[in-house]
Amino acid sequence: MDEENLHRKLSSLRKILERSGPFCRPDFEPSPESLKFLMQNCKILVVGAGGLGCECLKNLALMGFRQMEVIDMDVIDLSNLNRQFLFRHKDIGKSKAVTAAKFINDRIPGCNVTPHFCRIQDKEPEFYKQFHIILCGLDSIIARRWINSMLTSLLVYNDDQLDVSSVIPLIDGGTEGFKGNLRVILPGLTPCIECSLDLYPPQITYPLCTIANTPRLPEHCIEYVKVVQWPRENPFDCCIDGDDPQHITWIYEKSNDRALHFGIRGLTYRLVQGVIKNIIPAVASTNAIIASMCCTEVFKVATSCSASLNNYMVFSNTDGIYTFSYEAEKNENCLSCSHSIKEVPLKSLDVKLKEFIDILKYDNAFQLKNPSITAKISGKNKTLYVENIASLEEQTRQNLSKSLFELGISNQTDLIVADSTAPSTFTFKVKVSD
Amino acid sequence: MASPAPKSPEQSEKSRKYDRQLRLWNDHGQALLESAHICLINANALGTEIMKSLVLPGIGAFTIIDGHKVKDEDIGSNFFLDSDSLGKSRAQVTTQLLLEMNSDVRGDFIDEGPEQILNNSPDFFNNFSLVIACAMPEKSLVVLSRKLWELDIPLIACRTIGFVGHIRVQVKEHTVVETHPDNEKSDLRLDKPFEALKKHFDAIDLESMDLKDHSHTPYVIILYKYLEKWRSTYGGDMPKTYAEKEEFRQMLRAGIRKDEENVPLSEENFEEAIKAVNTCLSPTIVPSGVKEILNDNNCVNLNSKSTSFWIIAKAIRDFVENEGDGLLPQKGSLPDMVADTEKFVSLQQVYHKQAGLDVEAVWRRTLQLLRQLGKPSDSIPEKDVKLYCRHASELCVQRGTCIADEYDPKLLNVNEIVESLENPESFMVHYVMLRGVDKFIDEYNTYPGEFDDHVEPDIVKLKACISKLLGEWGCGPVVKDDYVHEFCRYGGAELHSVSATVGGLAAQEAVKFITHQYKPVNNTFIFDAVSCTGNTFFL
Numbered sequence: 001m002d003e004e005n006l007h008r009k010l011s012s013l014r015k016i017l018e019r020s021g022p023f024c025r026p027d028f029e030p031s032p033e034s035l036k037f038l039m040q041n042c043k044i045l046v047v048g049a050g051g052l053g054c055e056c057l058k059n060l061a062l063m064g065f066r067q068m069e070v071i072d073m074d075v076i077d078l079s080n081l082n083r084q085f086l087f088r089h090k091d092i093g094k095s096k097a098v099t100a101a102k103f104i105n106d107r108i109p110g111c112n113v114t115p116h117f118c119r120i121q122d123k124e125p126e127f128y129k130q131f132h133i134i135l136c137g138l139d140s141i142i143a144r145r146w147i148n149s150m151l152t153s154l155l156v157y158n159d160d161q162l163d164v165s166s167v168i169p170l171i172d173g174g175t176e177g178f179k180g181n182l183r184v185i186l187p188g189l190t191p192c193i194e195c196s197l198d199l200y201p202p203q204i205t206y207p208l209c210t211i212a213n214t215p216r217l218p219e220h221c222i223e224y225v226k227v228v229q230w231p232r233e234n235p236f237d238c239c240i241d242g243d244d245p246q247h248i249t250w251i252y253e254k255s256n257d258r259a260l261h262f263g264i265r266g267l268t269y270r271l272v273q274g275v276i277k278n279i280i281p282a283v284a285s286t287n288a289i290i291a292s293m294c295c296t297e298v299f300k301v302a303t304s305c306s307a308s309l310n311n312y313m314v315f316s317n318t319d320g321i322y323t324f325s326y327e328a329e330k331n332e333n334c335l336s337c338s339h340s341i342k343e344v345p346l347k348s349l350d351v352k353l354k355e356f357i358d359i360l361k362y363d364n365a366f367q368l369k370n371p372s373i374t375a376k377i378s379g380k381n382k383t384l385y386v387e388n389i390a391s392l393e394e395q396t397r398q399n400l401s402k403s404l405f406e407l408g409i410s411n412q413t414d415l416i417v418a419d420s421t422a423p424s425t426f427t428f429k430v431k432v433s434d
Numbered sequence: 435m436a437s438p439a440p441k442s443p444e445q446s447e448k449s450r451k452y453d454r455q456l457r458l459w460n461d462h463g464q465a466l467l468e469s470a471h472i473c474l475i476n477a478n479a480l481g482t483e484i485m486k487s488l489v490l491p492g493i494g495a496f497t498i499i500d501g502h503k504v505k506d507e508d509i510g511s512n513f514f515l516d517s518d519s520l521g522k523s524r525a526q527v528t529t530q531l532l533l534e535m536n537s538d539v540r541g542d543f544i545d546e547g548p549e550q551i552l553n554n555s556p557d558f559f560n561n562f563s564l565v566i567a568c569a570m571p572e573k574s575l576v577v578l579s580r581k582l583w584e585l586d587i588p589l590i591a592c593r594t595i596g597f598v599g600h601i602r603v604q605v606k607e608h609t610v611v612e613t614h615p616d617n618e619k620s621d622l623r624l625d626k627p628f629e630a631l632k633k634h635f636d637a638i639d640l641e642s643m644d645l646k647d648h649s650h651t652p653y654v655i656i657l658y659k660y661l662e663k664w665r666s667t668y669g670g671d672m673p674k675t676y677a678e679k680e681e682f683r684q685m686l687r688a689g690i691r692k693d694e695e696n697v698p699l700s701e702e703n704f705e706e707a708i709k710a711v712n713t714c715l716s717p718t719i720v721p722s723g724v725k726e727i728l729n730d731n732n733c734v735n736l737n738s739k740s741t742s743f744w745i746i747a748k749a750i751r752d753f754v755e756n757e758g759d760g761l762l763p764q765k766g767s768l769p770d771m772v773a774d775t776e777k778f779v780s781l782q783q784v785y786h787k788q789a790g791l792d793v794e795a796v797w798r799r800t801l802q803l804l805r806q807l808g809k810p811s812d813s814i815p816e817k818d819v820k821l822y823c824r825h826a827s828e829l830c831v832q833r834g835t836c837i838a839d840e841y842d843p844k845l846l847n848v849n850e851i852v853e854s855l856e857n858p859e860s861f862m863v864h865y866v867m868l869r870g871v872d873k874f875i876d877e878y879n880t881y882p883g884e885f886d887d888h889v890e891p892d893i894v895k896l897k898a899c900i901s902k903l904l905g906e907w908g909c910g911p912v913v914k915d916d917y918v919h920e921f922c923r924y925g926g927a928e929l930h931s932v933s934a935t936v937g938g939l940a941a942q943e944a945v946k947f948i949t950h951q952y953k954p955v956n957n958t959f960i961f962d963a964v965s966c967t968g969n970t971f972f973l
């Protein structure tokens with residue numbers, strides 16, 4: 001490409017990066033090197049090629065970034081087309097990551113987006129280590145936590161001092177309807193996702209006794225069909241597939257019967273779909289807003305041309321335009337980014353293993369999903385409980401009703417816990433108060 | 435089963451494609467969107483980013499007005515241009531590439547600047563639902579804003595320079611029925627139960643219930659019963675002060691059943707009642723904002739041009755003064771609460787039935803008004819009245835100002851500017867800078883700092899523009915030199931990610947205007963990408 005054309009194309013970015021200004025970060029040095037770094041060396045990983053991911057790839061490409069990779073395990077669905085603008089009707093069923101990367105590379109000459117059509121968990125730490133900045137645009141909290149823990153696990157400490165060169169900044173965005181949020185995380189230095197888990201409200205669940213005995217809402221009827229009637233009647237000889245219209249129709253009809261029977265109003269096909277697939281409303285504009293804010297932050301971190309958001313921003317568009325930023329605080333006992341040993345406070349060692357696991361699952365400080373526990377007792381590893389492998393679950397189930405004392409655990413014992421929210425294990429110790 | 439389940443609705447391809455947004459503005463919002471025709475002036479990066487967020491959700495049609503030929507600088511910041519488009523009409527290429535995203539949308543373009551069109555075809559704008567103008571020079575923006583103000587067509591003017599964005603909406607009057615508040619208030623009428631509700635309450639005797647029924651009675655009923663008890667001791671009023679409410683909560687706590695050893699049992703419904711004391715025991719009134727709307731001149735004095743919003747508002751006003759007995763129509767919904775199915779559903783039924791009766795009354799009054807106004811009786815469908823009644827306590831009317839007035843020091847809201855500038859955190863300073871940049875462009879025909887070798891001299895010139903402006907407004911020298919330097923550093927740079935943010939924001943405001951759902955910003959929003967936040971002003 002003609003040098004001069006390229007020079008002119010980048011004129012806006014050059015003004016920002018080659019001129020000094022009174023509001024720049026003190027360590028910013030205006031020079032053509034910044035833009036050269038963005039275009040040649042700066043490697044960005046975009047996690048998720050959905051509503052936010054598509055926008056992010058476009059924004060980054062037009063902010064001068066050329067070396068990008070994108071990872072997403074999903075394929076394109078019809079319902080994505082109202083906002084995921086790199087996809088067309090003919091792309092339905094194809095990989096989001098592959099399709100998005102190709103579109104960007106075709107539209108913007110010199111852009112080099114590499115797609116990865118797989119789960120984030122399929123990649124080794126070595127993969128994540130190669131990036132300068134990671135931009136996360138996911139709707140799953142578990143996946144978000146996993147990436148966060150991956151980045152904290154890559155931190156290097158020398159004599160308890162954090163090696164700053166091992167820090168990979170994480171910019172994380174999320175949207176729901178007309179609302180969104182955005183945070184800038186320097187793992188090990190500033191608060192991480194796990195530091196403030198309470199910012200993510202737990203998913204609404206309905207107690208079984210309500211849906212079975214005292215249903216009041218259409219949602220109760222749908223949940224009942226999902227958790228009781230479907231397994232009992234097994235109409236299609238398989239699990240529920242939220243994308244199969246036959247499945248949704250069956251659930252719609254059964255829950256409609258139930259709603260009619262109880263005199264419950266307001267059940268619609270759309271509601272059934274929403275409950276079964278746990279659908280989050282989404283619209284192009286909110287994704288555009290949050291994704292572009294994320295990319296401005298990536299640009300600032302990569303070039304130091306301006307101070308970064310410090311460190312959390314919430315946004316809502318329902319009543320005028322509302323933005324609010326504040327400094328979330330680091331949790332010194334954070335499961336993920338604190339360098340200290342994680343302690344689980346207990347009243348006594350008489351606590352049963354089942355109760356201990358429930359603490360790990362439901363206590364706000366931990367919120368693990370399916371913890372498997374191994375204890376280090378006199379130098380040997382003893383598997384106490386494994387939830388997600390059926391054969392091991394059966395072998396270890398009897399331990400659930402034993403107390404920690406009976407299992408040989410003391411204040412000294414290292415408890416190694418694996419969980420789907422993190423790529424590597426946690427080491428816990430119990431702390432008996434008295 | 436009493437009646438067979440209705441056949442599942444066959445979902446159209448369209449409703450599946452738009453499913454995620456239909457959950458936000460529903461089918462009737464989508465229908466409005468699909469019948470809208472939007473005009474975009476200037477398809478720069480900001481302009482196409484706005485259009486992207488309107489084409490994707492499926493607006494009916496758009497027209498792009500842009501007389502520019504594509505330059506390298508455009509290609510570098512605008513996603514809806516490609517390397518082949520150099521030298522071509524910017525209107526044409528962007529129209530083409532925008533349309534690729536959604537085959538439901540129609541689009542055309544005019545390869546001319548807005549100035550020519552305003553001069554040569556003054557009627558051109560008459561039929562648009564909304565006009566969006568990007569980076570428009572001061573003089574033509576003033577003309578356009580007057581024109582659209584006269585035509586009563588909403589205008590959104592916006593631009594970005596460097597890390598700063600500016601959105602200005604201009605609309606004479608905008609009315610919203612569905613504002614979608616974050617915390618919807620329920621309409622329980624504990625202080626003023628309508629007849630059927632009172633009858634329902636009276637038929638229930640908490641004391642004689644067995645434990646199972648007692649702990650499965652909706653808290654609404656519990657609150658009513660204890661309110662009666664309260665009144666029998668203290669007279670007519672509900673508990674008002676903190677101390678009174680606390681005492682009322684004590685009464686509720688004492689009402690929880692106990693076991694043989696006199697230990698209170700766990701009754702979740704009573705716990706809910708105790709929690710609800712603060713929110714549910716306030717008197718039922720017409721909210722002040724709604725009262726204002728019902729007393730508005732447009733409501734009281736209907737005429738042949740009155741919109742259905744105001745006609746139904748008048749019907750509601752008449753309802754409040756007559757069968758409503760001072761209150762709005764009953765909403766007819768009940769939040770979920772601990773209860774068994776029968777007790778919950780039968781209570782819900784009572785509210786729902788009353789809501790139906792109230793809708794009927796308002797509907798009758800609406801028809802009567804339509805007759806008086808000489809309008810056909812089908813010009814307002816009953817379902818609109820129903821929706822209106824359901825949301826009557828959340829109505830919103832916004833009145834704006836004409837952008838052109840901002841450029842007349844006598845009409846500009848200088849107070850807002852001066853007061854905001856007193857706060858060092860306020861982004862009003864950006865607005866002043868942008869207006870200074872306007873003046874600069876008007877005088878020198880370039881952005882300050884546009885050329886590398888002119889940055890220093892432009893700082894001096896821009897400073898002079900700002901002083902002049904502040905002089906015209908009668909303000910002191912309130913803007914720090916740092917900002918003048920910063921804007922000259924920008925040199926009119928359009929950063930793609932900043933334009934994408936402002937584009938998304940502006941598009942969302944457009945969607946609000948078109949669907950008449952959610953409250954738009956009124957009327958100026960300044961975005962600061964350095965802090966990633968913004969401020970709203972009324973100018």
Ligand SMILES: [Zn+2]
Nearest residue numbers: 192195334337
């Ligand atoms: Zn942390």
